[in-house]
Amino acid sequence: xxxxxxxxxxxxxxxxxxxxxxxxxxxxxxxxxxxxxxxxxxxxxxxxxxxxxxxxxxxxxxxxxxxxxxxxxxxxxxxxxxxxxxxxxxxxxxxxxxxxxxxxxxxxxxxxxxxxxxxxxxxxxxxxxxxxxxxxxxxxxxxxxxxxxxxxxxxxxxxxxxxxxxxxxxxxxxxxxxxxxxx
Numbered sequence: 001x002x003x004x005x006x007x008x009x010x011x012x013x014x015x016x017x018x019x020x021x022x023x024x025x026x027x028x029x030x031x032x033x034x035x036x037x038x039x040x041x042x043x044x045x046x047x048x049x050x051x052x053x054x055x056x057x058x059x060x061x062x063x064x065x066x067x068x069x070x071x072x073x074x075x076x077x078x079x080x081x082x083x084x085x086x087x088x089x090x091x092x093x094x095x096x097x098x099x100x101x102x103x104x105x106x107x108x109x110x111x112x113x114x115x116x117x118x119x120x121x122x123x124x125x126x127x128x129x130x131x132x133x134x135x136x137x138x139x140x141x142x143x144x145x146x147x148x149x150x151x152x153x154x155x156x157x158x159x160x161x162x163x164x165x166x167x168x169x170x171x172x173x174x175x176x177x178x179x180x181x182x183x
Contacts, residue, residue, distance in 0.1 A: 016174065022165035026082040029158055033076030040068035060141040067148040074155030078162040084179060093178040102170065105177035109167040116160045123152035 047061035080086060093101050129135075130146040137143050169175045 016168075016172065019165050019169055019174065022078075022161055023082055025158060026078040026162050029075050029077075029155075030079030030082075033072040033079060036068045036072035036075065040065045040072065043068065060143075063137060063139055063141055063143070067143075070148060071151040074151040075158075077155045077159040081159055081162045081166070088178070090178050090180060093180060098177070101177040101180070105170055106167065109163060109170065113160060113163045113167065116156055116163060120153050120156035120160055123149070123156055127153055 043061050043064050047058050047065070050056045050058055050061070093104060096104060127146055127149045130144075130149050135145045137145055166175070170177060
């Protein structure tokens with residue numbers, strides 16, 4: 001990784017402490033997500049060995065892989081946003097002038113912030129309910145479910161922080177709208 005993001009304008013971005021801190025947190029989330037996926041892979045290999053070669057049944061492996069993958073997806077959200085790793089259709093922004101493109105980008109970021117904030121809030125409520133009521137998975141293994149659901153408000157909360165940093169970067173001129181060169 002070269003250290004610069006697509007569409008970054010060189011110069012002042014490096015001097016903005018808020019964006020640097022948020023990007024550091026997002027990178028840490030990317031490392032954590034990769035670690036969770038590696039753990040899921042290892043548990044899957046364990047499950048295959050136990051079932052196929054040892055002829056034993058598995059109780060906890062399938063559910064663990066599912067939970068680790070959910071955790072990796074949620075915790076990896078801010079890292080993917082930081083790298084602009086999502087699908088981007090830029091047909092409309094390409095047809096816009098630079099000022100309209102900035103307005104469109106800011107509008108999209110504000111709507112995204114509102115939606116992600118709502119998801120973070122309601123996932124926090126859901127986590128709190130699971131904790132308070134001591135919900136468990138309805139399986140033989142029956143782990144407490146709040147531990148897994150912690151990934152949702154954490155991931156979406158950190159995605160919210162990354163979106164705010166993106167909005168700040170757009171408003172301060174540290175990045176180009178839609179990471180496209182000006183006309």
